[in-house]
Amino acid sequence: MPKKLDLTDNLENYIINHSENLTDVQKDIVNYNISLGNQQRLQISISQAQFLQTLIKVSGVKKILEIGSFTGFSALSMALVLPPDGTLTSLDKNSEFSNKAKSFYEKANEKKIKQIIKPALESLNELKNSKQIFDLVFIDADKENYLNYYEICIDLIDKGGLIIIDNVLWHGEVADKSKNDKFTNIIRDFNKYIKQDNRITKNIIPIGDGLTICIKKT
Numbered sequence: 001m002p003k004k005l006d007l008t009d010n011l012e013n014y015i016i017n018h019s020e021n022l023t024d025v026q027k028d029i030v031n032y033n034i035s036l037g038n039q040q041r042l043q044i045s046i047s048q049a050q051f052l053q054t055l056i057k058v059s060g061v062k063k064i065l066e067i068g069s070f071t072g073f074s075a076l077s078m079a080l081v082l083p084p085d086g087t088l089t090s091l092d093k094n095s096e097f098s099n100k101a102k103s104f105y106e107k108a109n110e111k112k113i114k115q116i117i118k119p120a121l122e123s124l125n126e127l128k129n130s131k132q133i134f135d136l137v138f139i140d141a142d143k144e145n146y147l148n149y150y151e152i153c154i155d156l157i158d159k160g161g162l163i164i165i166d167n168v169l170w171h172g173e174v175a176d177k178s179k180n181d182k183f184t185n186i187i188r189d190f191n192k193y194i195k196q197d198n199r200i201t202k203n204i205i206p207i208g209d210g211l212t213i214c215i216k217k218t
């Protein structure tokens with residue numbers, strides 16, 4: 001078996017510290033989330049944010065849709081690397097989180113982000129009915145709806161468009177046969193569905209809690 005890394009917390013910090021620096025407002029969001037205690041785990045990891053930024057820059061993405069914004073760390077991270085005419089539409093049903101996120105976008109003077117505050121399925125159906133097309137969709141909301149989100153989002157991107165899904169390794173539990181709780185099985189079933197979906201190519205990247213990158217083929 002080829003050599004592979006054991007990604008310890010120490011090594012994760014080393015990677016973060018030797019990759020692109022966070023801006024002051026990105027750091028403010030991370031620190032605010034830490035102050036929330038247990039809820040900080042909702043945020044994507046810093047290494048995931050750095051990876052998404054790189055991906056956006058190399059792929060020339062201009063129009064992003066995010067499902068699940070929490071206090072805005074992933075949205076701001078992605079918006080910061082969009083070109084000036086880029087846009088990011090961010091969906092979340094929680095107005096308290098969304099207002100906090102808005103305050104960070106304003107502090108960063110980041111005007112490319114548009115927030116829609118209501119259940120994401122409603123927003124997605126409206127975006128589909130109005131024939132909106134995005135270059136990249138980032139799915140990071142309630143796991144029970146992952147498949148519903150994915151199926152609508154396939155129609156919101158063109159050939160070559162990206163769908164990126166977070167938490168697909170579910171703390172490593174997806175590969176542990178002894179784990180059979182509701183959420184592990186939801187993610188397992190979702191991963192199985194993606195694997196057999198011939199409309200896209202797929203690649204699971206083991207950063208943070210696991211990201212699947214899907215590219216639409218047709």
Ligand SMILES: C[S@@+](CC[C@H](N)C(=O)[O-])C[C@H]1O[C@@H](n2cnc3c(N)ncnc32)[C@H](O)[C@@H]1O
Pocket residue numbers: 042043044067068069070071072073074075091092093094097118119120121140141142145
């Ligand atoms: C994991 S957090 C998103 C984290 C964010 N991407 C970040 O990096 O900070 C999930 C978010 O999805 C939102 N959410 C959960 N169910 C939802 C639904 N049905 N419609 C819209 N938003 C939902 C929650 O309010 C929460 O803010």
